[in-house]
Amino acid sequence: DGGITQSPKYLFRKEGQNVTLSCEQNLNHDAMYWYRQDPGQGLRLIYYSQIVNDFQKGDIAEGYSVSREKKESFPLTVTSAQKNPTAFYLCASRLLGDTGYEQYFGPGTRLTVT
Amino acid sequence: AQSVAQPEDQVNVAEGNPLTVKCTYSVSGNPYLFWYVQYPNRGLQFLLKYITGDNLVKGSYGFEAEFNKSQTSFHLKKPSALVSDSALYFCAVRVYNQGGKLIFGQGTELSVKP
Numbered sequence: 001d002g003g004i005t006q007s008p009k010y011l012f013r014k015e016g017q018n019v020t021l022s023c024e025q026n027l028n029h030d031a032m033y034w035y036r037q038d039p040g041q042g043l044r045l046i047y048y049s050q051i052v053n054d055f056q057k058g059d060i061a062e063g064y065s066v067s068r069e070k071k072e073s074f075p076l077t078v079t080s081a082q083k084n085p086t087a088f089y090l091c092a093s094r095l096l097g098d099t100g101y102e103q104y105f106g107p108g109t110r111l112t113v114t
Numbered sequence: 115a116q117s118v119a120q121p122e123d124q125v126n127v128a129e130g131n132p133l134t135v136k137c138t139y140s141v142s143g144n145p146y147l148f149w150y151v152q153y154p155n156r157g158l159q160f161l162l163k164y165i166t167g168d169n170l171v172k173g174s175y176g177f178e179a180e181f182n183k184s185q186t187s188f189h190l191k192k193p194s195a196l197v198s199d200s201a202l203y204f205c206a207v208r209v210y211n212q213g214g215k216l217i218f219g220q221g222t223e224l225s226v227k228p
Contacts, residue, residue, distance in 0.1 A: 004157075006157075031213060031214055033215075035218075040123070040220055040221070041220055042204060042218040042219055042220040042221055043158075043204070043216075043218040044218075045215055045216075048213050048214075048215065050213050050214075056213060058215070088155075090157055090158065092158075094214050096214075101146050101148075101163075101165075101208045101214050101216075102148055102160050102163055103160075103214070103216060104160065105150075105157035105158040105159070106157050107156055107157045108155070108156065108157050110155070
């Protein structure tokens, strides 16, 4: 999982509560990404950021928010507006200018909302 | 629309036999293709990529993949499977001009039996 940490590994919340998932990287990567993984659906992009204080919506941004105040950190908030928040959330990063384009992933956070 | 398809939800092989995990893609422009592996409750690990050059790409843990432009395929292969290769495998393609965004297939569960 390289130099990307996600915490906590497991997270439990009651419906209607916002929750923030942490993602930190010490790889000096410029770009960071948040994906959601559901069984049989692969990974779907929620948000991504290529530079500090700037981010773009991915394919399933509704009900989520992010911030990028530091290069190393890209926290994801799952709001009460997200209709089906229970999932495995993966953070990834990439070095801009790296023509390989491969992303490196953290270990993930499994969120359960009841 | 750009997409990735992994036609098999599950692949079963005996230890020592060759394995193939299939992937087909649809993209605009030249494809940048990737394979990742995921062990239970873990993040994704990068295996290999095709950007340009030789159609046979070698990666980590003895895996290789063959790029076939005419068939728009990028199948993952290994000459001799190990029980420890049992995991979930994802094929991905880079989306052009969208911040390095990757589109993932739905994943193929590889099971290697002794």
